[in-house]
Amino acid sequence: MDFEPYRGELVAYCYRMLGSYHEAEDLVQETMLRAWKARDRYDSTRASVRTWLYRIATNVCLTALEGRARRPLPSGLGAPSEDxxxxxxxxxDIPWLQPFPDARFDMGARADLRLALVAAMQVLPPRQRAVLVLREVLEFSAAEVATQLGTTATAVNSALQRARAALADVGDVGQVTEPDDPEVRAVIQRYVRAFEAADVPALVRLLTDEAVLEMPPVPLWYRGSRDYGLFMRRVFEMRGTGWRMRDLTANGQPALAAYVPDPGGGHRLHTLQVVTVTGGRVSHNVVFADPGVFEAFDLPEKI
Known part of the structure; x- marks a missing residue:
């Protein structure tokens, strides 16, 4: 019995549940181990291998989430800073939400992996979170989800309604433009040119009026193109100019690896930026400085 073809989608599922790529990998390994040990008890007349694996993965995730604090982004903790x-x-001390490295798995651009949606889902109780992903993203039937969770189809539908209501203000992720869209690529290229030139006015012109900038593990965040620009001016004053950027994707969104000039020569990795482009402008930038995130994306420390 070969479980490997399901590994990528199971990691994405556990990531949505936990908000951590590293934990998701560990939980999928646990899922595979449990499935292997229970393979003799698998009944193909009752469920497909995929459905059976998701039942095991769901139980593994729910157990892991017991007593856990949610993984937020800074914008989920309070009001924006005005300084x-x-x-x-x-x-x-805060277990921050982590981005998902698209290049690790051949999954294509996925609107349901958007960072804002995964962040919002972390607020849901774990079982509601599972119901939402299993029903809305993975398209299991209410009866299948009920079996996976050991409950009834009526309870599943009720949990789904509550989850949808809780996430109503996230908006329609299907309206978010994909990273390979020509307009999005053009915006990102202009952003890269402005960033590498330390041209703050040009950066600001690429932002929406209410653009959000946040930087886990720093709990601060900013809203509005003015404060975004003032903060970027501060960054260039602190770190100097002459940065280099590399394109990639994360969570089905454009992402940039930012390299700061190294006094010893070349450039060293500084941050991973996950960018949301809306209506031809940058509306959100989540800037990660966690070495664990860099490792997940296989980013070189120096270029």
């Missing part, structure tokens, strides 16, 4: 010069003090 672009505020101290950049990391909060390592």
């Amino acid at each position: 672009p010069g505020a101290p950049l003090t990391p909060a390592f």
Whole structure:
């Protein structure tokens, strides 16, 4: 019995549940181990291998989530900062949401992996989260999900309604433009040119009026093109100019690896930026500085 063809989608499922790529990998390994040990008890007349694996993965995820704090982004913790010069003090005690490295799995662009949606889902109780993903994303029937969760189809439908209501303000992720869209590529290329030139006015012109900038593990975040621009001016004053950027994707969105000039020569990795482009402008940028995130994306430390 070969479980490997399902590994990629199971990692994506566990990532949606946990908000951590590294934990998702570990939980899928646990799922595979449990499935292998129970393979003699698998009944193909009652469920497909895929459905059976998702039942095991769901139980593994729910167990892992017991007593856990949710994984937020800074914007999920409070109001935006109004001080672009505020101290950049990391909060390592918070289990921050992590991005998903698309290149690890051949899954294509997936609207249901959008960072904003995964962040919003972390607010849901774990079983509601499971119901939402299993029904809406993976398109299992209510009866199948009921079997996976050991409940009834009526309870599943009720949980789904509550989950949908809780996420109503996230908006339609299907309206978010894909990273390979020509307009999106053009915006990202202009952003890269402005960033590498340390041209703050050009960066600001590429932003929506209400653009959000956040930087886990620093709990600060900013809303509005003015504060975004003031903060970027501060960054270039602190770190210098002459940065280099590399294109990639994360969570089915455009992403950029930012490299700062190294006094010893070349450039060293500074941040991974996951960008949302809406209506031809940058509306959201989540800037990650966690070495664990860099490792997940196989980013070179120096270029």
